[in-house]
Amino acid sequence: MIDRKIAPAIRDVEEINFLxxxxxxxxxxxxxxxxxxxxxxxxxxxxxxxxxxIVNNPLVANFTAGLLFSxxxxxxxxxxxxxxxxxxxxxxxxxxxxxxxxxxxSLNSQLLELxxxxxxxxxxxxxxxxxxxxxxxxxxxxxxxxxxxxxxxAQIELQKRLFKGTLYGKTIELNDxxxxxxxxxxxxxxxxxxxxxxxxxxxxxxxxxxxxxxHALLGPWYKxxxxxxxxxxxxxxxxxHVEKAGALQSGIRVAKxxxxxxxxxxxxxNVMNTxxxxxxxxxxxxxxxxxxxxxxxxxxxxAEIYQNGYFAIMTQVGKKFVDPTLDEIKIEMDKMxxxxxxxxxxxxxxxxxMGQSLKAADGPFSMMDLFLQVEVADLDYSFYNRAIHVxxxxxxxxxxxxxxxxxxxxxxxxxxxxxxxx
Amino acid sequence: xxxxxxxxxxxxxxxxxxxxxxxxxAVVNTLxxxxxxxxxxxxxxxxHLFEHLMFxxxxxxxxxxxxxxxxxxxxxxxxSNDITNYYNLLPAQNIETALWLESDRMLxxxxxxxxxxxxxxxxxxxxxxxxxxxxxxxxxxxxxxxxYQIHPYKWATIGxxxxxxxxxxxxxxxxxxxxxxxxxxxxxxxxxxxxxxELKTMVQKxxxxxxxxxxxPRIIPAEPKQEALRIKRIERDVPxxxxxxxxxxxxxxxxxxxxADVLSDELSKEKSSKLYLQLKKELQLVTEINTYILGSIDExxxxxxxxxxxxxxxxxxxxxxxxxxxxxxxxxxxxQELKRLKLKIRTSREFQEQGLLNRxxxxxxxxxxxxxxxxxxxxxxxxxxxxxxxxxxxxSVLRKENCSLLQVKSIPSKxxxxxxxxxxxx
Numbered sequence: 001m002i003d004r005k006i007a008p009a010i011r012d013v014e015e016i017n018f019l020x021x022x023x024x025x026x027x028x029x030x031x032x033x034x035x036x037x038x039x040x041x042x043x044x045x046x047x048x049x050x051x052x053x054i055v056n057n058p059l060v061a062n063f064t065a066g067l068l069f070s071x072x073x074x075x076x077x078x079x080x081x082x083x084x085x086x087x088x089x090x091x092x093x094x095x096x097x098x099x100x101x102x103x104x105x106s107l108n109s110q111l112l113e114l115x116x117x118x119x120x121x122x123x124x125x126x127x128x129x130x131x132x133x134x135x136x137x138x139x140x141x142x143x144x145x146x147x148x149x150x151x152x153x154a155q156i157e158l159q160k161r162l163f164k165g166t167l168y169g170k171t172i173e174l175n176d177x178x179x180x181x182x183x184x185x186x187x188x189x190x191x192x193x194x195x196x197x198x199x200x201x202x203x204x205x206x207x208x209x210x211x212x213x214x215h216a217l218l219g220p221w222y223k224x225x226x227x228x229x230x231x232x233x234x235x236x237x238x239x240x241h242v243e244k245a246g247a248l249q250s251g252i253r254v255a256k257x258x259x260x261x262x263x264x265x266x267x268x269x270n271v272m273n274t275x276x277x278x279x280x281x282x283x284x285x286x287x288x289x290x291x292x293x294x295x296x297x298x299x300x301x302x303a304e305i306y307q308n309g310y311f312a313i314m315t316q317v318g319k320k321f322v323d324p325t326l327d328e329i330k331i332e333m334d335k336m337x338x339x340x341x342x343x344x345x346x347x348x349x350x351x352x353x354m355g356q357s358l359k360a361a362d363g364p365f366s367m368m369d370l371f372l373q374v375e376v377a378d379l380d381y382s383f384y385n386r387a388i389h390v391x392x393x394x395x396x397x398x399x400x401x402x403x404x405x406x407x408x409x410x411x412x413x414x415x416x417x418x419x420x421x422x
Numbered sequence: 423x424x425x426x427x428x429x430x431x432x433x434x435x436x437x438x439x440x441x442x443x444x445x446x447x448a449v450v451n452t453l454x455x456x457x458x459x460x461x462x463x464x465x466x467x468x469x470h471l472f473e474h475l476m477f478x479x480x481x482x483x484x485x486x487x488x489x490x491x492x493x494x495x496x497x498x499x500x501x502s503n504d505i506t507n508y509y510n511l512l513p514a515q516n517i518e519t520a521l522w523l524e525s526d527r528m529l530x531x532x533x534x535x536x537x538x539x540x541x542x543x544x545x546x547x548x549x550x551x552x553x554x555x556x557x558x559x560x561x562x563x564x565x566x567x568x569x570y571q572i573h574p575y576k577w578a579t580i581g582x583x584x585x586x587x588x589x590x591x592x593x594x595x596x597x598x599x600x601x602x603x604x605x606x607x608x609x610x611x612x613x614x615x616x617x618x619x620e621l622k623t624m625v626q627k628x629x630x631x632x633x634x635x636x637x638x639p640r641i642i643p644a645e646p647k648q649e650a651l652r653i654k655r656i657e658r659d660v661p662x663x664x665x666x667x668x669x670x671x672x673x674x675x676x677x678x679x680x681x682a683d684v685l686s687d688e689l690s691k692e693k694s695s696k697l698y699l700q701l702k703k704e705l706q707l708v709t710e711i712n713t714y715i716l717g718s719i720d721e722x723x724x725x726x727x728x729x730x731x732x733x734x735x736x737x738x739x740x741x742x743x744x745x746x747x748x749x750x751x752x753x754x755x756x757x758q759e760l761k762r763l764k765l766k767i768r769t770s771r772e773f774q775e776q777g778l779l780n781r782x783x784x785x786x787x788x789x790x791x792x793x794x795x796x797x798x799x800x801x802x803x804x805x806x807x808x809x810x811x812x813x814x815x816x817x818s819v820l821r822k823e824n825c826s827l828l829q830v831k832s833i834p835s836k837x838x839x840x841x842x843x844x845x846x847x848x
Contacts, residue, residue, distance in 0.1 A: 008518035088765025144661030293543025355494025
């Protein structure tokens with residue numbers, strides 16, 4: 001009989017293979033990264049535009065992205081979508097703060113044709129008045145739905161106060177819809193989308209002939225990357241409440257401006273934050289969900305923005321649990337600041353994060369993400385090797401010092417959104 | 423083609439092994455043949471509450487997640503109306519840790535009182551977060567009992583009401599475990615770079631001595647044939663009127679299921695569909711419209727849902743919708759459109775099959791349906807569908823007498839809708 005009380009021996013993750021994508025400069029200027037996808041016909045092609053929300057006008061950036069396939073001088077929106085669908089393709093646009101990514105999902109046999117359809121639609125978008133009106137109507141209704149969610153209310157309030165006075169702090173309001181017009185959108189498109197690709201990534205098996213043809217199609221679309229302006233932030237501190245009558249639960253955010261991947265404390269902070277709130281076994285989850293049952297989920301993260309970053313704790317709790325939850329968050333911060341992490345917990349977090357790194361490097365789709373996350377910050381894979389080194393060698397004393405430096409309640413911006421108890 | 427091997431232990435545990443030599447990770451996925459459809463009507467939400475308790479410690483191991491995290495892994499689970507599925511993803515060299523944990527909770531739970539109390543509270547917060555505290559959150563709590571009168575699909579996996587979750591006792595938990603959580607009611611799939619012989623030895627070592635129990639019989643009342651259109655209108659403080667047309671459709675194992683799946687794509691999955699073009703683009707009656715199928719094992723639902731555009735009404739939409747649906751019932755889809763739908767299905771499949779976890783979960787699910795190899799046969803079934811099949815199915819499914827309609831009418835709140843912000847002294 002086996003003794004079930006004894007855990008099987010575990011073996012450390014010793015090696016992680018970071019594959020560097022192949023890099024070609026199309027026409028000596030447009031970076032084209034590619035990774036093969038062994039044993040599959042699935043292909044993903046990403047086109048990068050300097051068309052994010054902080055380059056100029058966040059609202060216009062969002063609406064323009066939603067209208068890229070709304071019609072060209074030769075084809076209607078319907079015709080363009082028919083062509084994309086005929087090729088069995090899927091097209092998706094994602095707008096982040098700094099850039100917009102247009103993703104094409106396709107079978108390898110269809111990719112060249114799909115790219116042709118997409119680029120020709122993108123080449124002279126005419127923004128028909130009807131299409132613009134329709135999108136604004138749809139988005140306005142979506143915003144109204146979102147304004148009924150306490151998590152959304154907490155999130156935008158955080159954005160407004162943490163990034164006050166900058167484009168990061170501009171959120172979409174209902175009356176903004178009256179200020180947007182076709183001309184603003186057309187101008188944004190002309191400046192940031194038309195012939196505006198600054199980077200391309202391809203995952204999948206594409207034959208040499210098609211690859212050459214793809215390069216030829218993309219070459220003329222090159223435009224140098226437009227870097228956002230550097231910003232300094234003057235975040236508000238203190239506790240703010242957004243009242244939402246009738247809400248059964250409240251959204252909670254606790255946040256602070258932090259730093260980006262270049263900061264000396266970055267890797268150490270990540271380990272500290274994992275222990276504190278960034279995995280299922282974290283202190284916040286163990287206490288506030290698994291011991292108290294105040295919430296379905298709670299977590300903390302270090303989010304990145306251009307040349308900067310912010311730390312945020314996020315949760316949604318029953319309205320009678322708001323104050324107890326904030327109290328417990330304070331208690332957990334104090335524990336991180338005042339007590340050394342035990343060896344057992346630290347070992348678990350080291351092992352867990354090594355497993356996560358192994359997973360993050362598993363397969364070409366994940367690998368391309370890993371690569372581009374450092375590429376965009378002008379870093380390379382040595383960043384991950386450094387992360388692993390810190391993970392393996394950081395001491396409980398160093399973790400405590402990081403908590404003392406950064407987890408300071410009085411420096412936090414606290415947002416609650418919901419119905420306040422009387 | 424997804425390769426796999428299959429074997430069964432003496433205690434009735436079905437095991438599927440999917441070898442993937444390209445990954446350093448491994449998946450241990452366990453499907454239990456129990457879902458919300460197995461609950462009694464005055465104790466709904468129990469299968470899902472139970473899923474939470476499966477992480478609260480087992481007979482020999484005080485905590486589930488810590489040892490797994492210590493081995494570099496992570497885990498999660500989900501409950502549907504049909505099944506409960508648990509997975510672990512971890513570095514392949516530590517697979518025994520997952521087998522140890524998963525087998526111990528199949529052997530017996532710790533049945534801790536504290537775990538029940540805490541998870542009861544967590545699930546109540548989950549109920550509020552997903553169903554009660556957001557616009558349109560409760561529509562499925564309303565639509566299910568409209569579409570199903572007898573079949574247990576008439577309640578959602580979260581449960582009919584919070585009270586059922588509040589009332590659950592530790593004795594209920596023990597009885598549920600005894601009935602449903604044992605080898606002959608489970609399917610295990612292991613995926614990763616292993617040799618079959620070593621894998622068999624490991625599985626036998628950890629799962630072989632779990633006592634065999636009888637697979638519980640499933641007696642579910644058949645839903646009577648729907649004879650007439652059912653309409654329910656609810657009023658809510660939401661920003662726009664909203665509609666759900668739910669049509670009964672074939673069970674998971676029948677050919678009609680696949681045809682209905684393609685029909686739902688034809689209807690409005692993409693921006694080139696008739697429904698989208700006529701109701702949204704041309705008549706501008708809706709701001710969004712979508713069609714999907716539930717994918718349930720027993721008789722399912724094909725749902726057309728959307729939101730009414732400002733200035734338009736539910737009545738205008740209703741009249742126009744039935745006219746468009748009539749076109750689907752009289753004009754066969756063109757060869758080009760059919761080819762397009764099939765090609766999109768192929769593209770989607772290629773992407774879905776990228777994930778190791780996805781493959782493991784699907785292998786378990788198809789084995790539950792009768793044969794894990796079903797996962798490889800699906801592509802052919804889809805490709806064999808013809809225009810005449812879609813026409814016939816539209817005629818038999820998209821009928822008023824086969825439809826349950828839920829309308830959500832927007833009523834303005836008496837309170838101010840713009841949230842007020844205030845600063846609070848610390």
